[in-house]
Amino acid sequence: MRRMSPALFLVLVAFTVPVAVELRTVAGFFGVDLPFVAVVIVELLLLAAITAVYVLGRIYPDDDEASTT
Amino acid sequence: MATFVDRFPEEAKVVQASFAVAFIALGIGALFGVVQALHRTDFLRIIDSVDYYTLLTAHGVLLALVFTIFFLVGLFTWAVARSFDRPLPDIRLTWAWFGLMTTGATLAAVAILAGLFPEIPMSADVLYTFYAPLQAHPIFYIGLAMFIIGTWMAGADWFLAYREWRGENPDDRIPLQAFMVLTTMIMWFVSTIGVAVSVVFFLIPWSLGLIETVNPLLTRTLFWYFGHPVVYFWLMPAYLLWYTVLPKLAGGRLFSDPLARVVFVLFVLLSTPVGIHHQYLDPGIAEGFKFIAMTNTMFLLLPSLLTAFTVVASVEHGARQRGGEGYLRWLGALPWRDPAFTGMALAGLMFAAGGFSGMINAGMNINYLIHNTLWVPGHFHMTVGTAVALTMMAGTYWLLPQLTGKTVYSRPIGLLQVVLWFVGMVFMSNAMHRGGLLGIPRRTAEPQYQNFDFATAVGSVGEIQAQIALGGVLLFLSVVIFLFNVAATWAQDRVDTPVDDRIPEPLSSSSGAPLVLDNLALWTAIAVVLVVLAYTLPLASIVTDGGLLGNSPAFPVSISVQPVVDAALSTLESAAPGVPIDVHSTDAAVDRLTEVIR
Ligand code: HEM
Numbered sequence: 050m051r052r053m054s055p056a057l058f059l060v061l062v063a064f065t066v067p068v069a070v071e072l073r074t075v076a077g078f079f080g081v082d083l084p085f086v087a088v089v090i091v092e093l094l095l096l097a098a099i100t101a102v103y104v105l106g107r108i109y110p111d112d113d114e115a116s117t118t
Numbered sequence: 119m120a121t122f123v124d125r126f127p128e129e130a131k132v133v134q135a136s137f138a139v140a141f142i143a144l145g146i147g148a149l150f151g152v153v154q155a156l157h158r159t160d161f162l163r164i165i166d167s168v169d170y171y172t173l174l175t176a177h178g179v180l181l182a183l184v185f186t187i188f189f190l191v192g193l194f195t196w197a198v199a200r201s202f203d204r205p206l207p208d209i210r211l212t213w214a215w216f217g218l219m220t221t222g223a224t225l226a227a228v229a230i231l232a233g234l235f236p237e238i239p240m241s242a243d244v245l246y247t248f249y250a251p252l253q254a255h256p257i258f259y260i261g262l263a264m265f266i267i268g269t270w271m272a273g274a275d276w277f278l279a280y281r282e283w284r285g286e287n288p289d290d291r292i293p294l295q296a297f298m299v300l301t302t303m304i305m306w307f308v309s310t311i312g313v314a315v316s317v318v319f320f321l322i323p324w325s326l327g328l329i330e331t332v333n334p335l336l337t338r339t340l341f342w343y344f345g346h347p348v349v350y351f352w353l354m355p356a357y358l359l360w361y362t363v364l365p366k367l368a369g370g371r372l373f374s375d376p377l378a379r380v381v382f383v384l385f386v387l388l389s390t391p392v393g394i395h396h397q398y399l400d401p402g403i404a405e406g407f408k409f410i411a412m413t414n415t416m417f418l419l420l421p422s423l424l425t426a427f428t429v430v431a432s433v434e435h436g437a438r439q440r441g442g443e444g445y446l447r448w449l450g451a452l453p454w455r456d457p458a459f460t461g462m463a464l465a466g467l468m469f470a471a472g473g474f475s476g477m478i479n480a481g482m483n484i485n486y487l488i489h490n491t492l493w494v495p496g497h498f499h500m501t502v503g504t505a506v507a508l509t510m511m512a513g514t515y516w517l518l519p520q521l522t523g524k525t526v527y528s529r530p531i532g533l534l535q536v537v538l539w540f541v542g543m544v545f546m547s548n549a550m551h552r553g554g555l556l557g558i559p560r561r562t563a564e565p566q567y568q569n570f571d572f573a574t575a576v577g578s579v580g581e582i583q584a585q586i587a588l589g590g591v592l593l594f595l596s597v598v599i600f601l602f603n604v605a606a607t608w609a610q611d612r613v614d615t616p617v618d619d620r621i622p623e624p625l626s627s628s629s630g631a632p633l634v635l636d637n638l639a640l641w642t643a644i645a646v647v648l649v650v651l652a653y654t655l656p657l658a659s660i661v662t663d664g665g666l667l668g669n670s671p672a673f674p675v676s677i678s679v680q681p682v683v684d685a686a687l688s689t690l691e692s693a694a695p696g697v698p699i700d701v702h703s704t705d706a707a708v709d710r711l712t713e714v715i716r
């Protein structure tokens with residue numbers, strides 16, 4: 050796994066917010082009315098995915114990256 | 119290695135002083151911002167709704183005029199001294215404009231805030247757009263005039279520095295940062311004439327009682343003559359940082375110097391003859407003039423799109439220098455740990471979103487949909503409120519060490535701060551845009567009405583309100599953290615090399631730029647011609663229609679409800695003779711109404 054810096058992790062977390070919020074608007078364009086909890090769930094899923102990549106990257110860094118920071 | 123403060127200690131003091139004033143205004147303005155956000159969403163009402171306009175005026179003036187412009191004059195002073203590589207001609211002149219601007223801003227702020235205290239016979243609840251018929255205390259306008267004259271003196275200071283430099287370097291290209299400063303100031307000189315005429319010839323005499331009436335449409339038009347260029351005045355310091363500093367922070371260098379010059383020249387030409395696009399709904403201006411303003415506005419998209427291309431290309435170049443690869447994976451190689459970089463990158467990204475909502479504002483027909491709704495604050499909190507304000511805060515993390523010789527107190531806290539701003543603004547401005555589409559008005563303390571609900575397409579009004587309130591709180595927190603970090607930096611001890619302040623040469627350097635780009639007189643002349651073409655006929659027709667001094671008295675005027683009550687009483691009496699009317703309750707009603715009016 051690629052190793053992700055804590056700073057990039059933080060920025061990606063911030064990025065999930067507009068994605069989750071606007072996904073509902075986009076769905077609305079197509080006539081799909083998502084309830085508010087859907088936004089919360091999408092947000093949590095995105096956060097879980099990013100956290101997983103971050104943690105895995107820390108535990109199993111690529112060989113060539115392990116030496117660098 | 120010597121940094122700015124070692125080479126130009128006197129200039130560094132002025133820049134630090136300008137930043138200090140800017141940050142004080144930022145702190146007060148942000149406090150009022152969160153109070154408003156919570157008030158109008160009805161989460162927390164600590165002020166009386168009657169005072170809402172006082173706070174809103176203070177918020178607009180302190181943030182959009184004082185914070186941004188004081189940061190700008192500091193930044194430009196830094197840019198002029200470092201890019202000409204010489205001190206300013208006479209530091210007393212520099213301190214003089216700083217003093218004048220600060221005095222003017224203080225007077226205006228005092229006049230506004232006095233409105234919170236009924237015992238002080240002074241107020242200026244005219245909003246930061248301050249056109250008639252709303253009327254402020256003369257001190258407000260006089261402060262504004264001093265502030266603007268101060269910026270003119272600052273411009274003169276930088277042009278004098280240019281003349282000295284030119285004397286010794288007759289054949290050199292103007293250094294890029296200085297070129298940006300000079301072109302921006304040309305635009306500013308051309309555009310502030312409008313507001314200066316409005317303030318000096320109409321608003322000040324009117325508020326002093328020397329003239330009875332004004333022509334409100336004329337003062338509005340003169341305001342917007344200046345009101346669009348001022349948005350570029352806010353934006354140009356951000357562009358200066360994006361073009362010259364951001365690529366360096368990303369690990370690379372600017373892609374093209376000539377292209378950057380073209381962009382700034384386009385802004386000189388096109389910024390002013392578009393102001394009428396803020397008046398699409400004003401009666402009294404013919405549709406044809408509005409159409410011309412719209413066409414010019416659409417041309418104005420060009421330099422911003424050029425900027426997006428050049429800056430992103432330069433940042434990508436930087437990432438590849440740092441070992442980034444792939445179509446998108448290079449993004450991961452950027453220095454996200456650096457709050458200066460991350461803040462500017464997020465600000466630029468949000469500017470793209472703000473640009474899209476700006477295209478809606480600019481379209482004459484779809485503007486009607488969102489005019490004066492909450493959409494508009496949603497738009498400009500992304501542009502001036504983030505693209506500019508966040509770039510300035512982020513830039514501070516790189517500039518302050520050069521100006522003070524001290525390292526930033528905490529870069530991780532800085533990173534958290536810029537990210538918090540981004541998240542807060544996503545919440546607040548997204549909800550403002552959506553609320554505006556539903557017709558929720560801006561500039562309203564209590565946008566809730568009896569027997570009427572805004573119809574929503576997606577989500578509910580309650581969610582929108584909650585999002586605005588949450589966003590406002592996060593933004594305020596971000597400002598508090600920022601101010602703490604800045605104050606703590608100022609309190610540090612000096613070190614030898616506080617920051618790497620070198621700016622590498624652009625990939626495609628100025629030697630390739632056509633010489634005509636540096637011909638400032640030519641661009642000024644064309645800009646003036648365009649302004650004359652765009653404004654002569656509309657102004658002439660406004661004056662012909664309404665007269666130079668018009669016939670509008672000052673607002674707010676106190677209207678008495680007594681005649682209304684009397685009329686109602688006599689109707690009732692004639693309708694039902696003999697039925698005794700409960701005079702007590704009508705008296706109570708009159709009292710309440712008078713209270714409301716006050
Ligand atoms: C703490 C962060 C901020 C918060 C919570 C905030 C909140 C608000 C709110 C809720 C309004 C709309 C009020 C209404 O129309 O009824 C508003 C208006 C405004 N804001 Fe902000 N804002 C913030 C930062 C900024 C910044 C950084 C700028 C500019 C640099 C800015 C410039 C303005 C302007 C010009 C207005 C319009 C005033 C008017 O309508 O006359 N704000 N703000």
Ligand SMILES: [Cu+2]
Binds near residue numbers: 345
């Ligand atoms: Cu405009």
